[in-house]
Amino acid sequence: MRPNAMAALVLISAALIGDSGLAATPKPLPSKHAKSGLICFDCHRNENPTQAAVAEESCMVCHGDYAAMAAYTKHLSVNPHDPPKKKDHPGPFPCTDCHHQHKAPEVKCLECHTDFKLKAPL
Numbered sequence: 229m230r231p232n233a234m235a236a237l238v239l240i241s242a243a244l245i246g247d248s249g250l251a252a253t254p255k256p257l258p259s260k261h262a263k264s265g266l267i268c269f270d271c272h273r274n275e276n277p278t279q280a281a282v283a284e285e286s287c288m289v290c291h292g293d294y295a296a297m298a299a300y301t302k303h304l305s306v307n308p309h310d311p312p313k314k315k316d317h318p319g320p321f322p323c324t325d326c327h328h329q330h331k332a333p334e335v336k337c338l339e340c341h342t343d344f345k346l347k348a349p350l
């Protein structure tokens with residue numbers, strides 16, 4: 229077998245193994261939350277959640293409220309947790325608009341501020 233074909237096979241089987249892993253754990257969490265042993269109830273207030281509904285108060289139990297997060301990241305040149313409080317400026321956004329959990333994070337601010345160098349960790 230050509231090395232390329234071999235590599236392709238390895239990739240395919242890795243993808244298959246990955247898929248069956250996903251099936252066993254339907255809603256994987258980002259690594260830090262998984263390692264910290266968070267359970268569904270911590271965020272969903274429900275042992276067997278089937279819906280997205282997550283109150284951001286759930287995040288705040290462990291991470292503090294918006295003011296606390298704004299203070300925590302105030303050293304950054306652009307603070308993602310402290311958008312301008314002007315009337316015509318959007319935000320603050322719900323924590324989960326950026327930190328999605330079961331899918332890759334995003335940074336809402338970048339929809340308008342394409343020049344901001346911000347990357348959400350999880």
Ligand code: HEC
Nearest residue numbers: 255261266267268270271277278279280282324328329330
């Ligand atoms: C750290 C907080 C957190 C934990 C822990 C968590 N979730 Fe979620 N979950 C969310 C957030 C936030 C959303 C909404 C995502 C969005 O709107 O982008 C969500 C969405 C969902 C959804 C609906 C959307 C979808 O992707 O289908 C299901 C179902 C779900 N979670 C199941 C679970 C299960 C099952 C567990 C436990 C294994 C779990 N969640 C643990 C935060 C969490």
Ligand code: HEC
Nearest residue numbers: 260261264266270271286287289290291323324327349350
């Ligand atoms: C039960 C407590 C708990 C809840 C609820 C919780 N977290 Fe966490 N979170 C943690 C712990 C513990 C860590 C890992 C801290 C570390 O390893 O530095 C963490 C890590 C994080 C990080 C990454 C920090 C880093 O330094 O990379 C983000 C972002 C985060 N959480 C956001 C959220 C959001 C958003 C929610 C709500 C959807 C949430 N968390 C709910 C306990 C919690």
Ligand code: HEC
Nearest residue numbers: 287291293294308321322323326335336337346347348349
């Ligand atoms: C507009 C997008 C956005 C929203 C909304 C948001 N965050 Fe973040 N968050 C970020 C970004 C970007 C970072 C990375 C900051 C950096 O570069 O250190 C971050 C970092 C964090 C961290 C890790 C801080 C560290 O340096 O250890 C935690 C914890 C966290 N956010 C929790 C929250 C919580 C709780 C909320 C809601 C109260 C929230 N975030 C709302 C974008 C967001």
Ligand code: HEC
Nearest residue numbers: 306307308310311312314316317318319336337339340341
């Ligand atoms: C829907 C578009 C939009 C989004 C999303 C958005 N902004 Fe803005 N932002 C603007 C506009 C337009 C201005 C300039 C007008 C003003 O000052 O209100 C601005 C101005 C700012 C300024 C002042 C900078 C300057 O040079 O005057 C900061 C800081 C800022 N935004 C941070 C943020 C952060 C942090 C987020 C995410 C949490 C965010 N913005 C999300 C549209 C947006």
